[in-house]
Amino acid sequence: LVSPRTHAAAATLPRRRRPARATSEDDHDECVIIKFVTGNAMKLREVEEILGMNGLPLPLEMIDIDLDELQESQPEKIAAAKARLAAEACGGPAIVDDTSLCLNAIGGMPGPYIKWFQQSKVELHRLLTDYDDKSAFAQSCIAFSPGPGAVPLVFSGVCNGTIVSPRGGSGFGWDAVFQPEGSAETFAEMSGEAKNAISHRSRALALLAQHLKGDRDLLVDLCLEYATDPVFLEDRVHYRET
Numbered sequence: 001l002v003s004p005r006t007h008a009a010a011a012t013l014p015r016r017r018r019p020a021r022a023t024s025e026d027d028h029d030e031c032v033i034i035k036f037v038t039g040n041a042m043k044l045r046e047v048e049e050i051l052g053m054n055g056l057p058l059p060l061e062m063i064d065i066d067l068d069e070l071q072e073s074q075p076e077k078i079a080a081a082k083a084r085l086a087a088e089a090c091g092g093p094a095i096v097d098d099t100s101l102c103l104n105a106i107g108g109m110p111g112p113y114i115k116w117f118q119q120s121k122v123e124l125h126r127l128l129t130d131y132d133d134k135s136a137f138a139q140s141c142i143a144f145s146p147g148p149g150a151v152p153l154v155f156s157g158v159c160n161g162t163i164v165s166p167r168g169g170s171g172f173g174w175d176a177v178f179q180p181e182g183s184a185e186t187f188a189e190m191s192g193e194a195k196n197a198i199s200h201r202s203r204a205l206a207l208l209a210q211h212l213k214g215d216r217d218l219l220v221d222l223c224l225e226y227a228t229d230p231v232f233l234e235d236r237v238h239y240r241e242t
């Protein structure tokens, strides 16, 4: 983490020394809450399970907003655009996840368009009927924005696997047709803990947590400098009980 407004260039900038804080300022730190923004309750649950109580150096609050999503083939760009919107909607630091499922035999499609495939009820395993190559990978792009107007940072986690006929009753989305490499079970046949131990999402969140744990004071400064009066999208927002 580096000085506000330039954090994307982290590697090239000297680290800022933070002055000693008065008690009232320390209290102010407690106001910095990072919002995890998603419209998907199942994704939300996994993120809570993966990060647990102490996964990040600042409190994380889940907020249910179904953000508009950029249509774009590069998932990192989609996640970054989503994080920008999320930070604007919350008026403060925000984290989002954008997930792709890429089938290698058909050039990585549907990739980030997987949500629309799911909604159209296309049976994913049938897409590969004419292909020997059933391999696929799931990718989670987790983007963090310290506040409105900031350049988000994106962390990517990948889980390789195979597309199979649907098996298993737990999980969500395409979990029943994705069998991760090295496992005899699909994600939907595994326990939540087993999925979280190897999933695309947990890999991306581990990178995020590793990045944010560096210097808590600097992270607080960064978030406070971007903080503005909250601009809530009143008609689309409701809080989730945490």
Ligand SMILES: O=P(O)(O)OP(=O)(O)OP(=O)(O)OC[C@H]1O[C@@H](n2cnc3c(O)ncnc32)[C@H](O)[C@@H]1O
Pocket (backbone or CB within 6 Å): 037, 038, 039, 040, 043, 065, 066, 067, 069, 097, 098, 099, 100, 114, 115, 116, 118, 171, 172, 173, 174, 175, 187, 201
């Ligand atoms: O509000 P957001 O966070 O965007 O939630 P979403 O459901 O729109 O999620 P995505 O835009 O990332 O779309 C990914 C699609 O893949 C599904 N999905 C995401 N993560 C998954 C996972 O770990 N296992 C199975 N399906 C998943 C999800 O239900 C969507 O249909």
Ligand SMILES: [Mg+2]
Pocket (backbone or CB within 6 Å): 069, 115
């Ligand atoms: Mg989405």
